[in-house]
Amino acid sequence: MFNDNYPVVDDWVVTGHHIFKSETLDEAADRIFSEISGFNDVYKIQFRTYGNPSRIQSDKDLLWVRSRGGNPRTMTVAYYFLIPMDRFELKQNTLKWFSIKSLPKLGFDHRQLIEDAYSDLQQKVMVEPVIFDLLREKFTLNELQVAFELVLNIKIDNRNFRKKALSKSYIVPLEEKRLGVSKKPAKLYMFSKDVYDKLSGEGYIINI
Amino acid sequence: MFNDNYPVVDDWVVTGHHIFKSETLDEAADRIFSEISGFNDVYKIQFRTYGNPSRIQSDKDLLWVRSRGGNPRTMTVAYYFLIPMDRFELKQNTLKWFSIKSLPKLGFDHRQLIEDAYSDLQQKVMVEPVIFDLLREKFTLNELQVAFELVLNIKIDNRNFRKKALSKSYIVPLEEKRLGVSKKPAKLYMFSKDVYDKLSGEGYIINI
DNA sequence: ACAAAAGTGTTGTTGATACACCCATGG
DNA sequence: CCATGGGTGTATCAACAACACTTTTGT
Numbered sequence: 183m184f185n186d187n188y189p190v191v192d193d194w195v196v197t198g199h200h201i202f203k204s205e206t207l208d209e210a211a212d213r214i215f216s217e218i219s220g221f222n223d224v225y226k227i228q229f230r231t232y233g234n235p236s237r238i239q240s241d242k243d244l245l246w247v248r249s250r251g252g253n254p255r256t257m258t259v260a261y262y263f264l265i266p267m268d269r270f271e272l273k274q275n276t277l278k279w280f281s282i283k284s285l286p287k288l289g290f291d292h293r294q295l296i297e298d299a300y301s302d303l304q305q306k307v308m309v310e311p312v313i314f315d316l317l318r319e320k321f322t323l324n325e326l327q328v329a330f331e332l333v334l335n336i337k338i339d340n341r342n343f344r345k346k347a348l349s350k351s352y353i354v355p356l357e358e359k360r361l362g363v364s365k366k367p368a369k370l371y372m373f374s375k376d377v378y379d380k381l382s383g384e385g386y387i388i389n390i
Numbered sequence: 391m392f393n394d395n396y397p398v399v400d401d402w403v404v405t406g407h408h409i410f411k412s413e414t415l416d417e418a419a420d421r422i423f424s425e426i427s428g429f430n431d432v433y434k435i436q437f438r439t440y441g442n443p444s445r446i447q448s449d450k451d452l453l454w455v456r457s458r459g460g461n462p463r464t465m466t467v468a469y470y471f472l473i474p475m476d477r478f479e480l481k482q483n484t485l486k487w488f489s490i491k492s493l494p495k496l497g498f499d500h501r502q503l504i505e506d507a508y509s510d511l512q513q514k515v516m517v518e519p520v521i522f523d524l525l526r527e528k529f530t531l532n533e534l535q536v537a538f539e540l541v542l543n544i545k546i547d548n549r550n551f552r553k554k555a556l557s558k559s560y561i562v563p564l565e566e567k568r569l570g571v572s573k574k575p576a577k578l579y580m581f582s583k584d585v586y587d588k589l590s591g592e593g594y595i596i597n598i
Numbered sequence: 599a600c601a602a603a604a605g606t607g608t609t610g611t612t613g614a615t616a617c618a619c620c621c622a623t624g625g
Numbered sequence: 626c627c628a629t630g631g632g633t634g635t636a637t638c639a640a641c642a643a644c645a646c647t648t649t650t651g652t
Contacts, residue, residue: 206443206444207441232415233409233415234415308596309517310513340631345614346614361623364624366622369631388515531604532603548604549643550641572603572651573650575650
């Protein structure tokens with residue numbers, strides 16, 4: 183998110199930018215994310231496009247758009263990126279992290295945008311193995327559990343969760359342990375996409 | 391889908407149109423669908439936006455776009471609509487239905503678009519109660535089963551399916567029966583969104 | 599009376615939930 | 626030695642999978 187420090191406009195907004203003529207949408211998203219984070223090959227999901235004529239409502243926002251030579255009818259093709267928190271570092275000091283639980287006032291329709299992204303992620307997490315993109319390559323089972331708990335905003339029983347995780351062949355145990363972080367070193371695991379892909383298409387859980 | 395009968399261009403394409411200046415994206419989608427079908431309040435899902443500079447590749451397609459004064463860099467905000475087959479009637483004779491299983495050669499990137507729509511639907515069907523939008527308001531359990539089988543392209547055991555469906559409080563039995571279609575009249579049910587919404591948020595099935 | 603789709607039960611197995619204490623290490 | 630997060634087992638219950646025949650009607 184950035185705050186442009188434009189005189190009258192000081193709302194926080196989600197970072198975005200124009201799409202270049204020769205670029206694909208994915209390339210534009212990657213470029214913008216790279217400018218923010220320095221990272222290039224991060225897993226991303228295009229979840230929705232916003233383009234209502236009235237989405238720039240407040241006078242402030244209109245002023246801002248005009249001041250930059252923009253058209254008040256703006257189409258935004260919105261993506262979110264999944265990245266482990268510890269890897270992340272903001273590259274510009276006009277940018278700032280906010281927890282989804284304590285968002286500031288946001289400009290344009292960006293609060294809606296964030297809510298849409300979040301619920302899209304919550305849905306995907308239950309159906310696809312995207313949770314692993316929020317973790318480092320090697321992770322502990324507790325890190326995996328915490329990831330689910332934070333994304334879905336639920337509490338999970340530790341023993342039951344471990345049983346389930348250990349029963350999945352695509353969560354493969356390593357010989358390594360994570361040292362230094364906690365008192366007792368924790369066993370590390372990694373996600374095998376190969377194994378997952380081989381298995382997928384087997385268990386359709388129809389949630390009528 | 392329509393075939394414009396433009397001299398050199400005879401590929402089938404998914405129907406689309408420009409978005410008017412004063413329209414929201416949803417309104418544009420509804421308008422276009424209404425022109426095709428005559429129906430106005432149909433459940434729809436915006437699943438993806440296409441806008442790669444190279445998405446119009448073939449000379450044929452480029453010709454077609456230029457002939458209509460269009461810009462070859464076209465953004466398509468794509469929606470799919472869910473409607474019971476029996477309600478549907480095409481309003482223009484340039485339009486034609488194709489089964490997802492036997493699509494013709496398609497112009498632009500529309501085959502990709504249809505595949506994306508289909509897999510989005512397959513995913514949503516397992517997580518949200520969108521299946522009911524493919525059925526009439528009153529439906530039989532076998533119709534419900536067939537809907538799942540067709541969408542997911544699987545076979546489901548009839549006895550097990552019924553047990554599961556009957557256990558859901560939001561699938562409410564009616565006193566009516568469907569006559570005339572099959573030999574033995576089948577009991578009708580309806581979906582109660584109210585009951586569903588009250589229950590939702592209870593059973594998180596994390597499919598790690 | 600027969601063709602066609604609707605409807606029905608049981609069993610074995612697997613997965614989900616609930617629940618409380620010991621373990622290994624760093625400081 | 627103690628504080629901290631890592632790690633473990635059992636019993637109950639609910640859901641799933643496999644499986645084949647009877648019922649009701651229209652023709």
